Amino acid sequence: MLILGGTAEARALASELVETGRAVVSSLAGRVAEPALPAGQVRIGGFGGADGLTRFLVDNRIIALVDATHPFAARMSANAVAAAAGARVPLARLARPGWAARPDAAGWTWVDSHRAAARLVGAEPGTPLLTTGRQTLDQYLALADRRVIVRVVEPPAEPLPQSWIVVRNRGPYHLAAERELFAAHRIRILVTKDSGGSFTAAKLDAAADLGVRVVVVRRPPVEPTVTSFTDVAGVRAWLDA
Ligand code: NAP
Numbered sequence: 001m002l003i004l005g006g007t008a009e010a011r012a013l014a015s016e017l018v019e020t021g022r023a024v025v026s027s028l029a030g031r032v033a034e035p036a037l038p039a040g041q042v043r044i045g046g047f048g049g050a051d052g053l054t055r056f057l058v059d060n061r062i063i064a065l066v067d068a069t070h071p072f073a074a075r076m077s078a079n080a081v082a083a084a085a086g087a088r089v090p091l092a093r094l095a096r097p098g099w100a101a102r103p104d105a106a107g108w109t110w111v112d113s114h115r116a117a118a119r120l121v122g123a124e125p126g127t128p129l130l131t132t133g134r135q136t137l138d139q140y141l142a143l144a145d146r147r148v149i150v151r152v153v154e155p156p157a158e159p160l161p162q163s164w165i166v167v168r169n170r171g172p173y174h175l176a177a178e179r180e181l182f183a184a185h186r187i188r189i190l191v192t193k194d195s196g197g198s199f200t201a202a203k204l205d206a207a208a209d210l211g212v213r214v215v216v217v218r219r220p221p222v223e224p225t226v227t228s229f230t231d232v233a234g235v236r237a238w239l240d241a
Pocket of ligand 1: 004006027028029031044047048050052053068069070072074075076077079
């Protein structure tokens with residue numbers, strides 16, 4: 001079985017499968033220095049597009065593919081759909097639920113893209129905190145002359161506008177520290193993706209406590225034909241079947 005990973009859910013699935021004696025390979029993109037490694041066999045780096053992944057599935061006699069990548073890793077997920085069809089390997093998607101069910105979500109502003117989020121922030125006064133990931137920052141350059149706080153795990157690859165302040169932190173994130181960050185930088189707008197889960201949710205609690213406006217970028221659409229699960233137990237039952 002091949003798990004496309006890079007998420008806590010992917011690691012949890014790998015651990016459970018290894019414990020039950022399954023032969024599992026997890027794949028990581030290789031973006032993060034010193035990544036948390038899943039149990040079982042691990043490979044790191046791109047496959048070379050959908051064709052490369054198709055070859056990997058065939059050459060390694062993979063019998064099931066689980067796309068447990070982050071909800072915003074849209075290219076990898078599209079490649080998984082194409083490769084699974086090409087190699088005739090069953091595919092399941094594992095993605096944690098988004099944050100829309102939170103009680104405070106009704107007060108957030110939801111947008112379809114980072115550029116739309118940037119436009120919205122551009123029309124508002126006050127310092128924004130961008131927590132959308134370093135790969136998205138080029139889509140916020142309309143805010144180049146504004147004071148912007150950018151929180152990232154890894155340092156941005158390209159130089160950023162001089163008025164932007166980079167805060168590096170790979171979590172775990174806690175409410176008290178998030179409140180301090182918001183206060184220290186006088187944050188008035190939080191921009192986030194709808195990542196879901198609890199690992200990065202403390203910023204949403206801090207925003208609710210402090211009355212900070214929240215702008216949320218919706219998830220990219222999921223391929224409707226793919227069997228999808230929101231928890232590890234669902235995928236395990238699918239694999240057993
Ligand atoms: P992406 O834009 O969808 O993928 C770009 C390319 O990176 C893919 O075409 C593939 O290269 C390679 N790739 C992505 N995930 C891979 C994996 N698990 N194993 C091997 N190659 C992979 O992906 P992304 O948004 O940059 O995310 C990269 C990784 O970080 C994923 O594993 C994802 O789960 C994790 N992650 C992403 C986010 C996020 O916000 N996007 C947040 C947390 C974790 P080839 O075409 O050469 O195969």
